[in-house]
Amino acid sequence: MKGAQVVLKALERQGAEVIFGHPGGAIMPVYDALYDEKLRHVLVRHEQAGAHAADAYYRASGRVGVVFATSGPGATNLVTGLATAQMDSSAVVAVTGNVPLPLIGTDAFQEADVYGITGPITKHNYLVKEVNDIPRIVAEAFYIASSGRPGPVLIDVPKDIQLAEFTGSFEVEVDLPGYKPTVVGHAGQIKRAAKAIRGARKPIMMVGGGGQTAFEEVNTFAEKTGIPVITTLMGIGTYPAGVPQSLGMPGMHGTVTANRAITHCDLIVGAGLRFDDRVTGKISRFAPNAEVVHIDIDPAEISKLVRAHVPVVGDLRDVLPRLTAELGRLDIDEWWETLEEWKGRYPERFKLDKPLVSQEVIQMFREATGGDCVVTTEVGQHQMFAARLFPTNRPRTWITSGGLGTMGFGLPAAIGASFARPGEPVVCIAGDGSVQMNIQELATIYRHQLPIIIAICNNGMLGMVRQWQEMFHAQRYSEVYLADSNPDFARLAEAYGIDGFNIFDRETAAELIPEVLARGKPAVMNFVVYESEKVFPMIPAGAGVDEMIIGDQEPEEADLATKEVKVG
Amino acid sequence: MIDRHILSVTVRDRPGVLVRIAGLFARRGFNIESLSVAQSFQPGISRTTFVVSGEDATIEQVEKQLQKLIDVIKVVDHTKSKYVDRELMLIKVQVDTAEDRVEIRQIAQDFRARIVDVAREALVFEVTGDEGKLTAFIDQMQVFGIVELIRTGRIALPRSAADPKPGAKQARAA
Ligand SMILES: Cc1ncc(C[n+]2csc(CCOP(=O)(O)OP(=O)(O)O)c2C)c(N)n1
Ligand SMILES: [Mg+2]
Numbered sequence A: 001m002k003g004a005q006v007v008l009k010a011l012e013r014q015g016a017e018v019i020f021g022h023p024g025g026a027i028m029p030v031y032d033a034l035y036d037e038k039l040r041h042v043l044v045r046h047e048q049a050g051a052h053a054a055d056a057y058y059r060a061s062g063r064v065g066v067v068f069a070t071s072g073p074g075a076t077n078l079v080t081g082l083a084t085a086q087m088d089s090s091a092v093v094a095v096t097g098n099v100p101l102p103l104i105g106t107d108a109f110q111e112a113d114v115y116g117i118t119g120p121i122t123k124h125n126y127l128v129k130e131v132n133d134i135p136r137i138v139a140e141a142f143y144i145a146s147s148g149r150p151g152p153v154l155i156d157v158p159k160d161i162q163l164a165e166f167t168g169s170f171e172v173e174v175d176l177p178g179y180k181p182t183v184v185g186h187a188g189q190i191k192r193a194a195k196a197i198r199g200a201r202k203p204i205m206m207v208g209g210g211g212q213t214a215f216e217e218v219n220t221f222a223e224k225t226g227i228p229v230i231t232t233l234m235g236i237g238t239y240p241a242g243v244p245q246s247l248g249m250p251g252m253h254g255t256v257t258a259n260r261a262i263t264h265c266d267l268i269v270g271a272g273l274r275f276d277d278r279v280t281g282k283i284s285r286f287a288p289n290a291e292v293v294h295i296d297i298d299p300a301e302i303s304k305l306v307r308a309h310v311p312v313v314g315d316l317r318d319v320l321p322r323l324t325a326e327l328g329r330l331d332i333d334e335w336w337e338t339l340e341e342w343k344g345r346y347p348e349r350f351k352l353d354k355p356l357v358s359q360e361v362i363q364m365f366r367e368a369t370g371g372d373c374v375v376t377t378e379v380g381q382h383q384m385f386a387a388r389l390f391p392t393n394r395p396r397t398w399i400t401s402g403g404l405g406t407m408g409f410g411l412p413a414a415i416g417a418s419f420a421r422p423g424e425p426v427v428c429i430a431g432d433g434s435v436q437m438n439i440q441e442l443a444t445i446y447r448h449q450l451p452i453i454i455a456i457c458n459n460g461m462l463g464m465v466r467q468w469q470e471m472f473h474a475q476r477y478s479e480v481y482l483a484d485s486n487p488d489f490a491r492l493a494e495a496y497g498i499d500g501f502n503i504f505d506r507e508t509a510a511e512l513i514p515e516v517l518a519r520g521k522p523a524v525m526n527f528v529v530y531e532s533e534k535v536f537p538m539i540p541a542g543a544g545v546d547e548m549i550i551g552d553q554e555p556e557e558a559d560l561a562t563k564e565v566k567v568g
Numbered sequence B: 001m002i003d004r005h006i007l008s009v010t011v012r013d014r015p016g017v018l019v020r021i022a023g024l025f026a027r028r029g030f031n032i033e034s035l036s037v038a039q040s041f042q043p044g045i046s047r048t049t050f051v052v053s054g055e056d057a058t059i060e061q062v063e064k065q066l067q068k069l070i071d072v073i074k075v076v077d078h079t080k081s082k083y084v085d086r087e088l089m090l091i092k093v094q095v096d097t098a099e100d101r102v103e104i105r106q107i108a109q110d111f112r113a114r115i116v117d118v119a120r121e122a123l124v125f126e127v128t129g130d131e132g133k134l135t136a137f138i139d140q141m142q143v144f145g146i147v148e149l150i151r152t153g154r155i156a157l158p159r160s161a162a163d164p165k166p167g168a169k170q171a172r173a174a
Helices: A003-013 A025-034 A047-061 A073-087 A114-121 A131-146 A159-163 A187-199 A209-213 A215-225 A256-264 A316-326 A333-345 A358-369 A381-389 A410-420 A439-448 A463-472 A489-495 A506-519 B017-027 B056-068 B098-110 B131-142
Strands: A018-021 A040-043 A065-069 A092-098 A124-127 A153-158 A203-207 A229-231 A246-248 A267-271 A291-296 A310-313 A348-351 A374-377 A426-431 A452-458 A499-503 A523-528 A562-565 B002-012 B032-039 B045-055 B072-077 B083-094 B114-118 B122-129 B146-151 B155-158
Touching: A003 A025, A003 A092, A003 A131, A003 A159, A018 A047, A018 A410, A025 A065, A025 A092, A025 A153, A025 A159, A040 A439, A047 A065, A047 A073, A047 A092, A047 A410, A047 A439, A065 A073, A073 A092, A073 A114, A073 A153, A092 A114, A092 A131, A092 A159, A114 A124, A114 A153, A114 B017, A124 A131, A131 A153, A153 A159, A187 A267, A187 A291, A187 A310, A187 A316, A203 A215, A203 A256, A209 A215, A209 A316, A215 A316, A229 A256, A246 A256, A256 A333, A291 A316, A348 A358, A358 A381, A358 A426, A358 A452, A358 A506, A358 A562, A374 A381, A374 A410, A381 A426, A381 A452, A381 A463, A410 A426, A410 A439, A410 A452, A439 A489, A452 A489, A489 A499, A489 A523, A499 A506, A506 A523, B002 B017, B002 B056, B002 B155, B017 B032, B017 B045, B017 B056, B045 B056, B056 B072, B083 B131, B098 B122, B098 B131, B122 B131, B131 B146
Parallel strands: A018 A040, A018 A065, A065 A092, A092 A153, A124 A153, A203 A229, A203 A267, A229 A246, A267 A291, A291 A310, A374 A426, A426 A452, A452 A523, A499 A523
Antiparallel strands: A348 A562, B002 B045, B002 B072, B032 B045, B083 B122, B083 B146, B083 B155, B114 B122
């Protein structure tokens, strides 16, 4: 058996079922071996899309996503995808071909220092130097990628290794003396955390991406204690947005209630989040009165940005139930009165003063699906609108590039999610700018007839950048105008064999959305929307959470043309 | 507070591990003041010593990030407790006159520096000690003229009481 086959067999033994990838010279032996294997391979049209698809495959299923690419340009195309997965703690194993070992370092054709390039953007990486090491390295890669705080791992396999005769064994042991994730929380710390929570009068819980694996535990904790719950952008789906106990999303474009609660609370239970700067705003103004209980599996996140008074390192699935057991219903009725008042004053609302706005389109999707679908997003205003108006009800169904903010993520992510959850409807909320960054994947969607709806909020603008220019750059709209050269998205879809719709008004939108959803077929729905919509509230970059600009979310701004909506 | 830290990082002996460690320092704007790497007493395990200056909080963050690297087994910041440190220096000193030679040798003796190479115009000394001692020796030699000098960078071990966990004893050969 040759190294190339060993790679595939080893992946199979780790439970890999679907591989996203793109072939090329240096990985041809692997693709040749694939010809005889039952492993499913999905041919993407760009390696970046392959990496995003593998990333979303993990996020949607909890099973490690796998991506293949060739050396040099194939591998460098993975870079954005790996960095995205690293920032959002997503378990991906990337296998790249490389030039034969003796040529490494000689500037051979299609050679790049992939091991060097990907070091800082992976949890770990390998350059295989010995064919018999492959089973061990693949086993380690899967273990590292999926355990502790998950992340991407890259395995670079020189071509001569792929062609070398294997004489080793598949029975391998993973022995990593430097890698022992702490899963079980410290009993003393849990007791201290419980004591602090019991003593709080104005507590909140903030759940991040780590909560995606601990839906039950988060919900049981919230139910028993009655604590108000805030879900970060990465935590959407870990707690149902429609429940009265939910305060929505915090941070730069978070809800008024969530941000006010942060400013006024006396305790934060931070669960599986890293207090990213888009959540905290200016650190010195973040939760000035709060004691912080920080539960996370990654000790390096504790007190990195926000000082934790009670750190608990461990897996939420271990820590939360033990913490719940220590607690009863919290005595926080007064706090709830205040929160209810804010919630009542600041429901989600938007103006309907133009023929069509992004927010109502997104709201229509939420109504049509009830939030029981997979949502992926691109990056921009539409992403923030979706986070607020289209949160999903279940874990692993809200898939967005949070940490890196990668335009071009949403469309290939929809592909990965669709393979992870076959048959389930997937809605990709996209912008006209972002969607063009991996638009070539319409071919992949067509090829596999995936039930993905790409909903483009087409404002003819790089809207988020435009908003910043309007607010902070004296309305100097530099290089954000797309409308004069956007393609006809419906015809573009049709060119790929996918149903395409250009929609200009709310009546047509309301009629078509449920209808297209019901078809269970790929579709591109291009909604031509108002160009100057803005995302509010907004905390300007570098400002404090308490310095939020409420904008058109202020009830005084409301007029007859405003629609108030209940999320969930 | 900005302080100088001596970090001992025990690593698996893999290509690329040093680059990753150095990358963590560089990303946060730390200059590595000295670095020494060598095999430990266990096969496949190396011990590295980094001297860096930085904010205590940032160093602590780097320590945690180092700990996260898969090939890093242990990180110790010696400056947090009692430690002993040493550095080795080879220094070639110019000898112009017979009187100089006598005087240089006398100073070297006081510093317990060993002569490792003797020539007519120069002497090479081997000096070990802590930083203060090496600096003092360099100062003394400056007047005679330093031709060349190389230092290994500092290495350190915690003092016994500070690290009570002994390594596993190896069975003695019969
Ligand atoms: C790859 C990449 N390049 C640039 C950016 C910066 N950026 C953030 S949002 C945005 C505009 C996105 O426009 P669009 O997709 O049309 O979404 P909209 O804001 O209009 O809803 C840009 C350029 C980014 N996040 N990612
Ligand atoms: Mg746009």
